[in-house]
Amino acid sequence: MSEILLLVQKCAHTFSFYDLASGQALKHLVLPNFPHEFCVDPTGQRAYVGIFGIETAWTRGDDGDHRVAEIDLVERRHTRMLDLWPYRRPHGMACDAQGRLYAMSEANDTLLVFEHPRAQDVPHLAVPSGGIKTHLVTLTPDAGTAFGIHLLSNTVTRFHPRDAAVAPQAVTPGPRPEGNALSRDGRRLFVANRGDDTLVEIDTGTLALGRRVKTRRDPNRIYRHDTADGRSLLLLTNSGEQSLSVFDADTLEELRCVPLPANPTALSFHPRRALAYVSFQDDKVRELDLASWQFGREITTLREPDASFVLCR
Numbered sequence: 001m002s003e004i005l006l007l008v009q010k011c012a013h014t015f016s017f018y019d020l021a022s023g024q025a026l027k028h029l030v031l032p033n034f035p036h037e038f039c040v041d042p043t044g045q046r047a048y049v050g051i052f053g054i055e056t057a058w059t060r061g062d063d064g065d066h067r068v069a070e071i072d073l074v075e076r077r078h079t080r081m082l083d084l085w086p087y088r089r090p091h092g093m094a095c096d097a098q099g100r101l102y103a104m105s106e107a108n109d110t111l112l113v114f115e116h117p118r119a120q121d122v123p124h125l126a127v128p129s130g131g132i133k134t135h136l137v138t139l140t141p142d143a144g145t146a147f148g149i150h151l152l153s154n155t156v157t158r159f160h161p162r163d164a165a166v167a168p169q170a171v172t173p174g175p176r177p178e179g180n181a182l183s184r185d186g187r188r189l190f191v192a193n194r195g196d197d198t199l200v201e202i203d204t205g206t207l208a209l210g211r212r213v214k215t216r217r218d219p220n221r222i223y224r225h226d227t228a229d230g231r232s233l234l235l236l237t238n239s240g241e242q243s244l245s246v247f248d249a250d251t252l253e254e255l256r257c258v259p260l261p262a263n264p265t266a267l268s269f270h271p272r273r274a275l276a277y278v279s280f281q282d283d284k285v286r287e288l289d290l291a292s293w294q295f296g297r298e299i300t301t302l303r304e305p306d307a308s309f310v311l312c313r
Contacts, residue, residue, distance in 0.1 A: 003270075005277060005299065006047060006073070006309040007285065008035050012302035015049055015069070017076055018285075020310070023299040027076045031069050037136075037307050039093040039101070040073070041117075044311060047071040048082070048101055048117065050090035057091070057106065057135055057151060064089035068103050070117070073311060083122050084112050092136040096143035102161060104129065104137040104148070111137060111146065111161055130157035130168025135178060137161075140186055145204070147189055149180050156180070156191055158207060171207040173200040179222040183249060184232050190249070192219035192236055199236065199252065213252045217241045223267055224249065225290060228274070235276070237264040244278070246293075258293050261286070268308040279305040 003020040013033050017026040031051060038049040053065025068082040068090055084090055084103060090112070092104035101117040104110075109131060112123035129137070131150030138147045139161060146161035148168070154175050159168035175195025182189055188210070189202045197217055201210040217240025225233045232249035244258040262282035269276050274290040285299040285308065 002313050004311045004313070005268075005285065006038075006040070006311055007279070007301060008038055008049060008306045008308070009302040009304055010034050010036055010052075010306050011055065011304035014302055015047070015071055015078070016302065018299055018301075023297060028302065029071065029076070029078045031078065032065060032067065034065070035069065036091055037093045038071075038309070039095040040309050040311070041095045041099055041101075042097050043099070044313075045072070045074055046118070047073055047309070048093060048095065048103070050093050050103055051081075052089050052091055052106075054089070057133070064107055066090070068093075068101075080121075082114065082117065082120070085122075087112055087126065092134070092138075092149075094137060094139050096139060097141070098143070100143065100162075102137065102139065102146075104134055106134055109134045109148075109150070111148075111159075113162060125162060125164070127159065127161060127164045128168065130159055130170055131155045136180060138180055138182060138189070140182065140204075147180065147182075147204075149177050149191070151176055151178060154195075156189065156202060156207075158204070169207055171202060171209060173202060173209060174198050174212075179220055179236065181222040181224040181234060184224070184226055190222055190224075190234055192222050194218050194220060197240075199234070199247065201252065211252050213247075213254075215254075216243050216245050216257060219245070221264075221266060223269070223276075225269060225276070227290075235267065237267065237278075239263055244288075256293060258288075261295075265305065266307045268310055270310050271312055277308055277310065279308060 051065040087105035088107040129148035133152035160166040174193030179192035216238040
């Protein structure tokens with residue numbers, strides 16, 4: 001069985017395939033400037049990469065791109081572009097179990113939906129997110145509900161990802177919410193506020209704010225890891241101090257803090273083993289053992305590795 005790390009390197013403008021066993025690059029696909037987030041379809045045969053078009057969410061002066069790149073993961077080639085025009089800066093990306101594709105336009109606060117992305121070049125539906133500067137979108141497992149995370153309105157919204165007649169509902173968890181993850185049962189959404197270094201839980205049914213705890217400095221992402229013994233852990237990457245916090249999802253107690261060798265940008269989990277692959281701004285992806293919390297092998301990448309996905313065949 002081969003194990004491949006799929007990786008966006010946003011400042012090298014590439015989508016790449018790395019062999020996990022050797023760490024060697026197998027192929028680099030050059031894309032238009034500044035690809036950011038991506039998702040993999042449920043068959044594992046296609047990836048969809050949002051072409052953000054500018055370096056960061058706060059870069060000024062350029063309107064950004066309006067396309068999504070389709071990648072054939074079997075043949076390892078860039079097959080075509082999907083066009084979101086006039087909606088720009090696709091960032092949050094998702095595929096559901098039925099194969100639908102969702103791309104969040106951060107510039108226009110609108111979710112673009114492709115019912116059959118293999119057969120469509122343009123979306124068939126646009127759904128307002130209900131916030132301002134919608135950076136990320138999270139779907140429930142059944143894709144019946146979407147949560148938008150909004151950097152400038154400081155809100156989280158709940159809306160229907162395929163029905164624009166359902167008005168979004170909003171709650172304010174704190175300043176500059178960004179990182180987010182659903183609980184295992186889907187009843188809580190955990191949100192990290194970068195503006196005041198807090199972790200907040202939101203009841204997904206009522207949008208009532210629950211517990212709020214202090215985090216390390218500038219938590220930018222949350223990832224949920226369900227352990228073999230039945231626990232749920234929340235991993236927070238802290239950009240302000242180059243660390244990784246581990247919280248218990250049930251108690252919101254910080255269990256440990258792992259110092260990092262450089263600023264983290266993203267991570268992904270191995271689907272079969274207790275391993276995480278952390279992207280760093282020093283152009284490395286490092287393998288983290290989730291039992292010992294020690295780093296092992298590392299992969300040297302191109303410039304600015306970001307979102308990743310472990311593909312096993």
